[in-house]
Amino acid sequence: MATVQSLAQRFDDTIHNYMAAIDKSLHPTREMDEEMVRKAVFLVRHDGVQILSFNEERLLLEAVVKDAHAVKVILNFDNLTAICACPQDDMCRHRLAVIFALYQKIGSLSEWVASWRSRQNEQLSLVSDKRSPQQWTALIRSVWRDPIPDYTTRNYFYFEQMYEGRLKNALSYVPLEREWKVLYRTFAHFLSLSEVWDTYISGTKEVHHSFFKTWFDDELHELQELLAQLRLQHRTFESDAFFDFLRKLVRSFAEANGGSFSQRFAVYQLFWTNLFTNHKLRIDEVAAFSKPDERIQAFFAILLKDKVAVSKIAPDETNDWVQLAVLAESEDHSQALSAILMAVKPYVRTFLFEGLYTQYRQQYVRTLSRLFSLIELSEADWEDLFKQFGHYGLPAYSTYLIEKQLYKQWAELHHMHNSPLYFAEECGLKEVQHAAPEFALPLYHRYAFAHLEERNRTSYKQAVRIWKKMKAACKKSGQMDFWTAYMTEIQTQNKRLRALQEEIEKGNLL
Numbered sequence: 001m002a003t004v005q006s007l008a009q010r011f012d013d014t015i016h017n018y019m020a021a022i023d024k025s026l027h028p029t030r031e032m033d034e035e036m037v038r039k040a041v042f043l044v045r046h047d048g049v050q051i052l053s054f055n056e057e058r059l060l061l062e063a064v065v066k067d068a069h070a071v072k073v074i075l076n077f078d079n080l081t082a083i084c085a086c087p088q089d090d091m092c093r094h095r096l097a098v099i100f101a102l103y104q105k106i107g108s109l110s111e112w113v114a115s116w117r118s119r120q121n122e123q124l125s126l127v128s129d130k131r132s133p134q135q136w137t138a139l140i141r142s143v144w145r146d147p148i149p150d151y152t153t154r155n156y157f158y159f160e161q162m163y164e165g166r167l168k169n170a171l172s173y174v175p176l177e178r179e180w181k182v183l184y185r186t187f188a189h190f191l192s193l194s195e196v197w198d199t200y201i202s203g204t205k206e207v208h209h210s211f212f213k214t215w216f217d218d219e220l221h222e223l224q225e226l227l228a229q230l231r232l233q234h235r236t237f238e239s240d241a242f243f244d245f246l247r248k249l250v251r252s253f254a255e256a257n258g259g260s261f262s263q264r265f266a267v268y269q270l271f272w273t274n275l276f277t278n279h280k281l282r283i284d285e286v287a288a289f290s291k292p293d294e295r296i297q298a299f300f301a302i303l304l305k306d307k308v309a310v311s312k313i314a315p316d317e318t319n320d321w322v323q324l325a326v327l328a329e330s331e332d333h334s335q336a337l338s339a340i341l342m343a344v345k346p347y348v349r350t351f352l353f354e355g356l357y358t359q360y361r362q363q364y365v366r367t368l369s370r371l372f373s374l375i376e377l378s379e380a381d382w383e384d385l386f387k388q389f390g391h392y393g394l395p396a397y398s399t400y401l402i403e404k405q406l407y408k409q410w411a412e413l414h415h416m417h418n419s420p421l422y423f424a425e426e427c428g429l430k431e432v433q434h435a436a437p438e439f440a441l442p443l444y445h446r447y448a449f450a451h452l453e454e455r456n457r458t459s460y461k462q463a464v465r466i467w468k469k470m471k472a473a474c475k476k477s478g479q480m481d482f483w484t485a486y487m488t489e490i491q492t493q494n495k496r497l498r499a500l501q502e503e504i505e506k507g508n509l510l
Contacts, residue, residue, distance in 0.1 A: 004051050008105035014077045015106060018099045025091065028117045029143065030169050040096035041113060049101035065094040073098045133245035136187050143170045144195040153199055156208035160215065167192045182233060183242055186226045193219055194253055201260045220270060227274035247276060251288060262320050265295060295320050301336065302328050308336035310343040318344055318351035325371050338375040349388035361392045369396035391417060398427035407436035411443060421447045437473035444470035457499045464507040471509060
């Protein structure tokens, strides 16, 4: 094989093309890129690159990079590709090190690195110029200028790594002045969320959908904390332009098409409930929409204490309207709350069982039960609502029956659903026993016999504990004769179960 020097001179144009591709794809403002270049230069300067062979026919160069472990790298001079044995996709420090080792035979690697890093100084100079929201936006979006790899949609863990890395780069330009830090972070988080939006929405349809949804909730929480800080922070005259610009950015984000209005609406509400609280600003904001969605109209009507009128809603909008009902409750807007809930009511079952994951249904039933309890509903409406809740509505239905003193129906409900003892107690068994003990007796009997059938001393002890509650219920309802006959029959039928007889005696049940 010819010397590395002669090989580099021979393929001078090819090596410069490799370097141009590196210059285009890597940027010093990205921490991962800067670290990769730094480590590759270190490997070259410490003789970590060894050129093994060059195939003249196929134009393949083979090299070994002495990193923590020896790694083989192959450059294809024909199509300007590089293959490395390490697990990292695309570019890595090993590929860079081999290309750098060749380049330093025909040029100055130190000068190239200095020129490459000067681009970071160019970016930083933007910050030192007169501060403006347009400047901030351009700076943050420059971090996101490279396309987001398709595989991040299919694998949340790659998505998270990519997002955190780019957001960290954006946040590295945060101003030194304390009064600007929170505002800049808000810009960085919001614009980064906007840049990654399509990837996030696609991710919610893939195998890692739950991770993407959790990530979005975390981002909303982070934004909420930043907005809460901004709201309390003293504003300067100079910052007004930034808030005006941010308000327009948020509106454009909400108006964008793409079939993800519900999620965009959640972000939009965050800004207008936590940061933009001025009454006149809210009036002007409604007027700024050319054709506002009905949910946006209802949102501002609640905030402005105007009357809310809801036409027939689409089933897939139910969650947005439920959140608006929660807002109406917090704003003490009873008319809006009633109008929204009556529009939501026909779609409750569809929403719970088709629009929500199982783990969220109980939580939403509790929320809906609380909200509906704040408006006027007929008994027929309540019955319909509880039917729509299905078995997730048992606690709420139980509370309703106890409030209406319908104790017999309460007991029948829990018999029908075979409610375990702990669940029946959570649903008000003690209240029923106190108010109408005769309806609690059949349930206690069933629970005791379930333990009895297990045929061991531990279970017998559990049965005795339940019978004690049953005895108290009989005493309260004046049915002690029944109780004596009942326990006598239990002992007679199970006279061969010595352990049971002993536990009954210890329990002083007779």
